[in-house]
Amino acid sequence: MKSPSIPLSLIGLAFFFLIVAGLRPQSLPFIPDARFSDAAISHWPAALHLRETVLQQGGFPYWQETILADGPFAANPLNKTAYPLQWLAVLLPPVLHINLLITLHLLLAGWGMWRWARALELPEAAAGCSALAYAFAPKVLAHVGAGHVDLLYALAWWPWLMLAVYNLLSASRTTWRSIAQTGILAALLVLADVRLSLFALLLAACYGVWVALQQPSPDGEQPRWQKLLRGIPVLPIFTVLTLSVTIPLLAWQPYLSRSDMTAADAATFSLEAGHLVGLLLPPHSGNVETIAYLSLPVLLLAGIAVFAAPRKQLFWLIALFIAVFYALGSNSFLWPLLVDVLPFLRWFRVPARAWFVVVLVSSLLAGYGLQTLMRTIERLRQGEAIRRLVIKRLAIAGWMGGSLFCGGFTLVALAELPTAIGFGVLVIGLLLGVTLLLGFYGRLTAHRLALLLTLVLFVDLAWTGYHWLAWRGPEAWLTHQDTLVEVLEAEAPARIYSPNYALEQQVAAAHDLRLFYGVDPFQLTGVVEAIEQGSGVPVTAYTVTLPPMELDADPDDERSADERLLTANQGAVPDTQTLAAWDVSHVLTTYPMADDRLELRANVDGYFVYANLDYEPVTLNAWGWPVDWPNLPDAATIARLNQQTLAAAVVAAISFLMTLAFVLWGIVRR
Numbered sequence: 001m002k003s004p005s006i007p008l009s010l011i012g013l014a015f016f017f018l019i020v021a022g023l024r025p026q027s028l029p030f031i032p033d034a035r036f037s038d039a040a041i042s043h044w045p046a047a048l049h050l051r052e053t054v055l056q057q058g059g060f061p062y063w064q065e066t067i068l069a070d071g072p073f074a075a076n077p078l079n080k081t082a083y084p085l086q087w088l089a090v091l092l093p094p095v096l097h098i099n100l101l102i103t104l105h106l107l108l109a110g111w112g113m114w115r116w117a118r119a120l121e122l123p124e125a126a127a128g129c130s131a132l133a134y135a136f137a138p139k140v141l142a143h144v145g146a147g148h149v150d151l152l153y154a155l156a157w158w159p160w161l162m163l164a165v166y167n168l169l170s171a172s173r174t175t176w177r178s179i180a181q182t183g184i185l186a187a188l189l190v191l192a193d194v195r196l197s198l199f200a201l202l203l204a205a206c207y208g209v210w211v212a213l214q215q216p217s218p219d220g221e222q223p224r225w226q227k228l229l230r231g232i233p234v235l236p237i238f239t240v241l242t243l244s245v246t247i248p249l250l251a252w253q254p255y256l257s258r259s260d261m262t263a264a265d266a267a268t269f270s271l272e273a274g275h276l277v278g279l280l281l282p283p284h285s286g287n288v289e290t291i292a293y294l295s296l297p298v299l300l301l302a303g304i305a306v307f308a309a310p311r312k313q314l315f316w317l318i319a320l321f322i323a324v325f326y327a328l329g330s331n332s333f334l335w336p337l338l339v340d341v342l343p344f345l346r347w348f349r350v351p352a353r354a355w356f357v358v359v360l361v362s363s364l365l366a367g368y369g370l371q372t373l374m375r376t377i378e379r380l381r382q383g384e385a386i387r388r389l390v391i392k393r394l395a396i397a398g399w400m401g402g403s404l405f406c407g408g409f410t411l412v413a414l415a416e417l418p419t420a421i422g423f424g425v426l427v428i429g430l431l432l433g434v435t436l437l438l439g440f441y442g443r444l445t446a447h448r449l450a451l452l453l454t455l456v457l458f459v460d461l462a463w464t465g466y467h468w469l470a471w472r473g474p475e476a477w478l479t480h481q482d483t484l485v486e487v488l489e490a491e492a493p494a495r496i497y498s499p500n501y502a503l504e505q506q507v508a509a510a511h512d513l514r515l516f517y518g519v520d521p522f523q524l525t526g527v528v529e530a531i532e533q534g535s536g537v538p539v540t541a542y543t544v545t546l547p548p549m550e551l552d553a554d555p556d557d558e559r560s561a562d563e564r565l566l567t568a569n570q571g572a573v574p575d576t577q578t579l580a581a582w583d584v585s586h587v588l589t590t591y592p593m594a595d596d597r598l599e600l601r602a603n604v605d606g607y608f609v610y611a612n613l614d615y616e617p618v619t620l621n622a623w624g625w626p627v628d629w630p631n632l633p634d635a636a637t638i639a640r641l642n643q644q645t646l647a648a649a650v651v652a653a654i655s656f657l658m659t660l661a662f663v664l665w666g667i668v669r670r
Contacts, residue, residue: 006128010110014135017462018103022471026095029102030477031145032470033285035562036504038147039098040477041519045509046079047086047094054090060649062642063623066509067518068546069495069527069582070624072638075248075645076522078150082244082649083191084656085153095474102149105156110135112159113363119163122367123374125450130367132457133298134159137359141465142288151353153192158200158360161185165204165231169211174230177666180659183237187656190242194249198348199357203319205231210315240655247648251641255633257523257542258347263330263339265542266346270329271355280406281425282460284418284467289352293464294362296428297457300399301369302362308372316361323357349521370453374446377439381446389440396436403429420467428460481507487602487609488513493586494617497579499535499547499569502588502607514624516584519545526625526632534578537569547572566590566606574598580614581626587612 028044030037045066053061061081064073073079080086085104089097110131117127134140143151164182171178186204190197212227239246253259269289278292279299294302306313325334329351339345380386407426410417435456439449485507488496496503497516508515517531521544528546532539537547549568551561567590574587576597587598587610598610621627621635628634633641 006124007111007114007131010114010128010132011107013132013458013462014106014110017136017465018106020462021466021469023099023103024471024473025099027471027473028095028098028477029144029147029149030470030472031142031285031288031468034146035565036147037145037477039149040147040506041504042078043080043098043147043149044094045506046073047089047097048509049073050079050081050086051089051094060646062645065514065624066512067505067515068520068523069516069530070514071522071524071527072248072252072641072645074649075252075641076520077194077245077249078520078522080150080153080192082242082652083153083188084653098149099471102144102152105149105152106135106144108156109140109152109159112156112163116159116163116166117364117367119166120364122371123450125374125447125454126367126371129301129370129450129454129457130363132454132461133295133366134360134363136458136461136465137298137363138282138293138295138461138464138468139288139291139355139359141461142291142468145469146288148288150193151196151356154189154196154200155356157185157188157192158196161189161200161204162207162360165208166211168230168234169208169227170215175666176233177663179230179233180237180666181663182231183234183241184656184659184663186234186238187241190238191245194245195348195350196353196356198345199323199354203357203360206319207315237659241652241659243648243655244645244652248641248645251644252524255524255526255631257525257528258521260525261346261349261542263336263346266339266349267330267335267351269350269352270331270335271327271352272331273328276324281410281417281421282464284421284464288468289350292355292358294359295457295460295464296403296425297432297453297460298362298366300432301367301373301453302365303369304372305365305368308369313365313368316365319361320358323354323361326354327352327358366457370450373436373439373453374450377442377444377446377449380440381442393437393440396433396440399436400430400433403433420463424460424463428456428463431456431459477504478506478510483605484607485511485513487604487607488586488588491586491601491609491611494615495583496586496588497534497574497584498588499537499572499574500549500565500567500590501545502590514583516579516582517546524632526629529631530578530582530629534575534582534584535569536572536574576612576614579612580616581618583615583618583620583624585612585615586610 028037028039049064050061053059061073064071074081085101092100113134114127114131117130122130140152140155164178164185168174168178168182186201189200208231209228215227269287271290271292275290275292279294282293283291306317310317325332329335335351376386403425407422407429410422410425435449435452438444444452481504484503489511493513495514495516501517503513503515505515505518516534523546528539531546535547539548547569549565551564551568557564570591574595576595587593589608590606592608593610597613599613600608601611602609619627623635623638625632
């Protein structure tokens with residue numbers, strides 16, 4: 001197999017999958033059965049706002065006036081103004097921008113894993129296996145389907161950071177280029193997604209210690225532990241490059257509702273022991289946060305790597321155990337202990353995202369496992385005696401039997417699960433077993449074995465990913481409410497409130513309609529309290545959706561989540577005077593409301609448009625809020641915070657460009 005063939009083949013397979021999944025210039029990713037996607041709800045409006053602010057207003061996007069009664073835009077890390085590649089939105093239409101970044105970061109993720117695996121001296125076939133396993137991991141594709149593209153952006157830089165740490169601490173001498181490169185990659189990870197950076201930076205730091213201590217120390221060289229000092233210059237570079245995220249967050253922190261988050265709030269979507277069954281049975285629906293499936297080939301190959309060289313893989317084995325226990329969140333001893341000792345961890349919520357550590361590590365170990373198999377097959381074909389060859393053949397036969405049992409049991413006894421799950425386990429398990437038996441009976445060369453195993457891996461990943469990722473055109477997420485928008489625009493609302501998210505926020509953004517509700521993790525305490533008071537819906541815990549909608553509160557309710565959404569908060573009594581104080585002139589629902597201060601203006605396509613009779617044009621401050629509302633900064637403070645955000649962005653951007661130029665200059669000189 002020639003050198004270019006493996007990466008080019010992987011790129012071809014990747015594009016084939018994306019096209020089959022529906023990737024088109026005007027489409028956005030969704031989970032096939034889901035009504036909403038963060039790509040449409042959050043990332044499309046963010047790209048649109050950035051583009052329009054720069055091109056039409058010629059300014060910096062300090063502020064947004066669409067959702068949650070207005071609020072800071074650039075200070076919100078989820079809007080990605082601190083992430084350099086997000087500024088491509090100025091050049092590209094929002095949909096094309098998002099799809100280009102998704103495709104680019106999937107390729108970066110695979111390429112980074114390839115480069116890291118090759119640096120660790122894995123053969124090309126094994127490195128290709130690791131690259132495919134990481135970039136197209138079921139959990140990665142499922143989060144893309146959910147529209148969590150910021151997680152993908154961070155995941156793309158993770159193996160590159162691990163490679164940079166390895167190069168920095170394993171080289172015979174230190175260069176400023178390698179230091180700057182490590183600082184840039186660490187910063188890119190934080191700028192892409194602050195939440196995932198908790199796990200990525202911690203794992204990279206521990207990996208650096210492990211690499212330094214594993215290096216030989218011949219006479220006359222510095223002690224191994226002193227190599228750790230090479231990492232110190234990385235810290236100031238990293239600090240300066242991430243100022244555009246850290247400064248705004250620290251400045252706005254006193255006003256954020258996230259500051260009051262309890263351990264119970266932060267433990268949401270903790271893995272449960274039952275979710276670990278997903279290591280063998282790939283879920284084809286459900287909650288993306290609790291997906292544990294890695295792919296049967298990855299699970300098998302990673303297991304081979306660990307059993308073949310447990311001491312060599314000790315660091316990764318420890319990382320896996322810690323990540324699993326952390327991902328269990330409130331269902332294990334580790335996470336509650338850590339959040340008690342380190343309360344700031346509550347800010348990162350969703351412990352199950354530690355499973356991305358498992359995805360990264362298992363993908364690398366899969367390459368090591370394939371390397372072990374290839375070496376064994378080469379020795380076998382050369383006539384060498386292989387220890388416990390009969391036992392290994394029996395183990396493969398046992399794997400096939402286990403796959404038959406698991407797949408058959410799922411098909412017969414677990415009828416509530418989709419047939420595709422049992423069928424997939426059965427077929428993939430048998431394909432793996434047959435391929436391995438052919439290899440261990442000398443019928444395949446090492447490279448052919450690797451090729452077949454990689455193809456089986458692709459089939460498994462594509463089959464699972466196809467159930468989690470599909471693209472939909474604008475008729476499904478943007479233009480589907482055009483009739484409602486026409487009615488609302490005729491009413492000329494000042495600000496709209498809906499108790500059940502009747503007007504989707506990407507539609508509101510497209511038509512400059514201002515909302516007194518919305519979905520965003522970055523929330524100001526004063527706004528949360530205002531929505532709670534105005535909506536009549538109590539906010540008893542941290543929630544990304546305001547007002548809260550308990551769609552899963554009643555286990556006896558057999559309706560789908562979309563059906564329950566149509567009647568969400570139906571019993572709540574809004575405070576029309578508070579709504580009026582926040583410039584809410586209209587209320588929109590998908591059910592009739594009996595309130596003498598609400599006047600029905602239209603009933604179109606199941607949407608009820610009401611006028612707030614208590615509304616009169618009110619005096620708001622320069623940022624769209626009532627003057628002197630509690631737990632919100634005043635206009636002068638907001639102006640100062642915005643200037644701090646701009647200053648941090650300018651310093652970080654200039655520093656990033658200078659550091660990147662230095663790295664590129666060093667590469668060119670070589």
